[in-house]
Amino acid sequence: MDTLTAAERSERMKLIKSRDTRPELMLRRLVRGLGHRCKTNRRDVIGSPDIAFIRRKRAIFVHGCFWHRHSCPAGIRIPKSRKAFWRDKFSKNVRRDRSVLKTLRRLGWKTLVVWECELRNAEKVKNKVGKFLHA
Ligand SMILES: [Zn+2]
Numbered sequence: 635m636d637t638l639t640a641a642e643r644s645e646r647m648k649l650i651k652s653r654d655t656r657p658e659l660m661l662r663r664l665v666r667g668l669g670h671r672c673k674t675n676r677r678d679v680i681g682s683p684d685i686a687f688i689r690r691k692r693a694i695f696v697h698g699c700f701w702h703r704h705s706c707p708a709g710i711r712i713p714k715s716r717k718a719f720w721r722d723k724f725s726k727n728v729r730r731d732r733s734v735l736k737t738l739r740r741l742g743w744k745t746l747v748v749w750e751c752e753l754r755n756a757e758k759v760k761n762k763v764g765k766f767l768h769a
Contacts, residue, residue, distance in 0.1 A: 657696045657698065657748075657750045657753050658674075658684050658696050660753050660756075661684060661685065661694065661696050661748055661753065661759070661763075662674055662684075662685065664756060664759060664760055664763065665685055665694070665763060667760075668760065668763065668764055668767070670687070670767060672685045672686065672687055673685070673686050673687070673688060674686075676688070679693060679738075680734060680737050680738055680741070681693070681695070681734030681735075681737075681738065683695050683738075683745075684696045687767070690767075691741075691742055691743045691744065692743065692744045692745075692746070692766065692767060693738055693743055693744075693745050693746070694745075694746045694747075694748060694763065694766070695731075695734075695745070695746070695747050695748070696747075696748050696749075696750065696753075697731070697747055697748070697749055697750065698750050699749055699750045699751050701724075701727055702727055702728065702731055702749075703724050703727065703728050704749045704750075704751065706749070706751045708750075708751060709749075712724075731747075735747075744766070744769070746762070746763065746766040748762070748763070
């Protein structure tokens, strides 16, 4: 049963919307907190990674579980209507992701994908990113 008033519902929708960019912001804060200076949203790097270390050729992507098809519950969910549309969309996203990572690696970049759901555990992500940057 839906017990929300219209105003409450609109508040909640706003919250959901403003969450769209949150994973990227969280990761940036986290990387800066590790004491690294990084460039964000570099359109001049293939795939426009969320975070790039140009000189050290390292790129970090934050992937939304739903759009980029993580193996977690959010990433295996397929909307009930227009299934064919969604399957096609998802497979294009996954193909593009793979090809971006492959191209970057071929050009000598090291890449890291951080999944949206992983950001729930900031410590774990910090370790992962720290290892990646020092490897
Ligand atoms: Zn996930």
